[in-house]
Each structure stands twice: as C-alpha cells, then as structure tokens.
Amino acid sequence: xxxxxxxxxALVMPGAYDxxxxxxxxxxxxxxxxxxGYSIAASRLGQPDVGYLSMTEMVQAIKxxxxxxxxxxxxxxxxxYGNALSVRRTVQEYxxxxxxxxIFEDQVWPKRCGHMEGKEVIPKExxxxxxxxxxxxxxxxxxxxxxxxxxxxVLGLKEAIERGKLYLEAGAEALxxxxxxxxxxxxxxxxxxxxxxxxxxxIEGGKTPCLTPQRLxxxxxxxxxxxCTALYTIARAFTEVLTVLKTTxxxxxxxxxxxxxxxxxxxxxxxxxQELEKKYNHK
Numbered sequence: 001x002x003x004x005x006x007x008x009x010a011l012v013m014p015g016a017y018d019x020x021x022x023x024x025x026x027x028x029x030x031x032x033x034x035x036x037g038y039s040i041a042a043s044r045l046g047q048p049d050v051g052y053l054s055m056t057e058m059v060q061a062i063k064x065x066x067x068x069x070x071x072x073x074x075x076x077x078x079x080x081y082g083n084a085l086s087v088r089r090t091v092q093e094y095x096x097x098x099x100x101x102x103i104f105e106d107q108v109w110p111k112r113c114g115h116m117e118g119k120e121v122i123p124k125e126x127x128x129x130x131x132x133x134x135x136x137x138x139x140x141x142x143x144x145x146x147x148x149x150x151x152x153x154v155l156g157l158k159e160a161i162e163r164g165k166l167y168l169e170a171g172a173e174a175l176x177x178x179x180x181x182x183x184x185x186x187x188x189x190x191x192x193x194x195x196x197x198x199x200x201x202x203i204e205g206g207k208t209p210c211l212t213p214q215r216l217x218x219x220x221x222x223x224x225x226x227x228c229t230a231l232y233t234i235a236r237a238f239t240e241v242l243t244v245l246k247t248t249x250x251x252x253x254x255x256x257x258x259x260x261x262x263x264x265x266x267x268x269x270x271x272x273x274q275e276l277e278k279k280y281n282h283k
Contacts, residue, residue: 001072001100002142004031005197005222010213015227017043017061019068020268024230026069027267032100034074035065036227037111043231051110055081059093066098074146074223075099077134079109079122084133091137091145101144103176103199104134106151106163115179115206121151124163128170135171146199147172153179153207161192174199174223179207183219186211190220199223204232 004011013032016022017039025033038049040061045052058076066073075094080087087104094102105111106127108120121127127147134145147167151160157180164175176199180186186208189198200221202210213224241254251258259267 001032001074001144004072010200010217010221010224012213012224012226013074014229015039015225015231016065016073017231019064021230021234022065022069022071022073023267023269026071030071032072032074033065033069034076034225034227035061036076036225037078039228039231040076049111051078053078055086055090055093059097062094062099063097072100073098074101074103074144074225077102077104079107079111080104080130080134081109084129087130087133088137091134091143092139095138095140095143099143101146101174102134103146103148104130105148105176105178106130106167115203115208117153119150119153121149121154124149124151124166127163128166131167131170131172144174144197145172146174146176148176148178148199150178152177152181152185157185157188161189164189164193164196168193168196173197176201181207183209183211186216186219186221194220197222199225201225201227203228 011032012030013034014025014030015036016025016033017035022033037053037058040058041047041049041053044057062073062075077090077094080090091102106121106124108122131145131147149160149163149167151163160177164177168175174197175193177189178201180189186200198221200216201208202224204210216224241251241258244254245251
C-alpha cells in the first residue's frame with residue numbers, strides 16, 4: 001500500500017463487497033481495493049448502512065476479500081464500534097484479517113452512509129483520542145490509519161477542515177473529509193492539506209461530484225474510492241436479466257451480456273485448481 005502511494009497520480013480503488021468482486025477488480029488491473037460498510041450491509045443483510053453490522057461481521061468480510069486477492073485492502077472501520085479501547089481491538093482484528101489500511105470516522109453510533117441525511121458527529125477531541133488509540137494499537141508499522149470526518153454535512157466545511165488537522169496531529173497519516181459538495185470544496189480541502197494523503201469518495205449519485213483521477217490529483221487527492229460501483233451495477237444487471245427470465249422463460253435475449261460458463265470458470269481460477277488436481281493425483 002505504501003509503495004503504491006509513492007507512485008505519481010491518484011490511486012483509484014474500486015469497492016469490493018465479497019471475494020468475487022475483489023477478484024474482478026484484480027483481474028481488470030486495479031492495484032488496490034476498498035471495502036465499505038455500505039456495500040457489506042447491502043450484500044450481507046439486504047439492508048441500508050445504518051449501523052447494523054458488527055465488528056465481527058466486518059472482520060469476516062475483510063478476511064474473505066483479502067484471502068481472494070493479492071491487492072492491498074483498505075477497510076472501513078466505521079466508528080471503531082465503541083470508545084477508544086474498542087478502536088484498539090478493531091485495529092488488532094482488522095490487521096489479523098489482512099487489512100492494509102483502516103478508516104475510522106467521527107460519527108455518532110449508529111452511523112450511516114456518509115452521503116445520507118441525518119448524520120451526527122461526536123466531539124472532535126473524542127475522535128482524536130480514537131485515532132491516537134488506533135495508531136498505538138497497530139503491530140504492523142505499514143498499516144495506514146485513515147481519519148475520516150463527516151462534519152461537512154453537519155457543521156460545515158470549515159469545521160471539517162479543523163477536525164482534519166486535529167486528527168492528523170493525533171497520528172493519522174491519511175485524511176478523508178466525506179461528502180464535499182462541489183469542486184471548489186474539494187479544492188479548498190486540497191489547499192488546506194498540501195502534504196497529506198487525501199481521500200476522495202466518488203459515489204454515483206452522491207453529494208460529491210464524480211471527477212477523473214487526473215483532476216482529483218490536480219486538486220491534491222492521492223486516493224480515490226469508487227465504493228459502490230460494483231454494487232449498483234450488479235443490482236441493475238441482475239434485475240434486468242431476471243426480468244427477461246420472468247417475462248420470456250429463458251435468459252437467451254440477455255445471453256450476450258453475460259459471461260459464459262468457460263469465461264467465468266477462468267475468472268475464478270478453475271484451470272489452476274485443475275493443475276493442482278493433476279499434481280496430487282496418485283494414479
């Protein structure tokens with residue numbers, strides 16, 4: 001992860017919510033992946049991101065994704081699932097599950113998606129202590145602690161920037177100011193933190209305009225998340241093909257837009273397993 005951040009330009013990370021979406025991200029050629037609570041809540045529970053997921057469920061999701069690919073995984077730590085002591089345990093469990101970076105946000109629990117209405121934030125001093133606890137709890141020096149603030153939607157951009165400064169002082173190495181509402185706000189964040197690893201979150205239909213990685217790099221951002229692209233695309237495509245199946249009794253009219261049996265087996269690595277079967281065949 002740290003080596004990738006030394007490369008020029010912005011590092012684009014699509015979102016994965018399971019092993020298969022992570023494998024597709026890797027196959028296409030991306031260099032890192034992000035997993036977020038929004039997609040995990042939708043895929044595991046069929047429910048919105050309103051704080052229903054436990055730390056244990058998120059740890060299981062991270063491990064599933066990290067085991068499936070060779071890419072660094074940026075993991076959503078939500079609020080840390082409690083106080084600063086809870087954050088310490090979250091860091092330890094996320095590390096063991098294979099996370100390369102962990103994001104901690106300053107929302108009141110139960111939290112909600114950063115682009116939804118009705119958010120609340122805890123006192124900034126309290127979250128600074130959580131960040132300090134996260135930094136001190138990690139055993140792998142390469143683990144990147146990312147501080148996120150959702151204060152923009154609640155208290156305004158100025159307060160979000162002030163919180164960002166405090167969280168960096170507490171030891172965070174990267175900063176994620178969620179839901180800036182236009183390109184000028186993104187530029188203000190970039191100007192406020194010229195030497196910081198900044199995160200931009202591109203959610204289709206969300207509060208922040210979706211810009212190219214080149215433009216975001218010009219504005220000062222180093223990491224670019226596209227966390228919901230897989231979720232939204234698969235939900236639409238599966239709805240469409242099921243509608244075809246329901247109305248016609250077959251998927252024939254949709255077949256050209258689907259992977260074939262052979263293509264899918266290639267994607268999930270069947271040839272490699274077949275080679276292993278030959279290797280260990282005692283006959």
